[in-house]
Amino acid sequence: KAGVTQTPRYLIKTRGQQVTLSCSPISGHRSVSWYQQTPGQGLQFLFEYFSETQRNKGNFPGRFSGRQFSNSRSEMNVSTLELGDSALYLCASSLGRARTDTQYFGPGTRLTVL
């Protein structure tokens, strides 16, 4: 089976722009979770989508949003980018809910905001 894929792998944006990141889960997996990783804050949970519905959400502002399509592929959007949004964004998929199932991580998208 193909693993979790994320596109693009690298992205450079300027403050105020918006960005959309994409995640394709392992075939058959219904849950996609998104995480932000920075040197200062470490890994932080953004949100989880399961069967096209947002189930969990972390403590991030409304500028961070996402969606999941019927084929389980997911997109994450960040509007009005700030310098502090520079981070590695990881997605992970699992058969069941992320809290109680093994997660398979993608390679991440490295976002740099200038």
Next chain:
Amino acid sequence: KNEVEQSPQNLTAQEGEFITINCSYSVGISALHWLQQHPGGGIVSLFMLSSGKKKHGRLIATINIQEKHSSLHITASHPRDSAVYICAAGSNTGNQFYFGTGTSLTVIP
């Protein structure tokens, strides 16, 4: 206060040593996850446990629900075990997933 605390933050060991990484959490959990992150960023899930003990090769994970504590043990450590190990708590209340700050392990040949 962090919901998940890990210790130590950094660990250097000689090849062959027995290693223990500790994780304490303050939230109610559905499950506790141990993750491994190699340089370059790739993350692999090592264990997910809600009670007792699990073993995979040279890796053992234990959890004590009453004490809200989990440990990851590596027996006969090897340089390829060098990585950052992260514990993560899947909360059973609210809608959150909490991460420890990670333990950076270096195993010297």
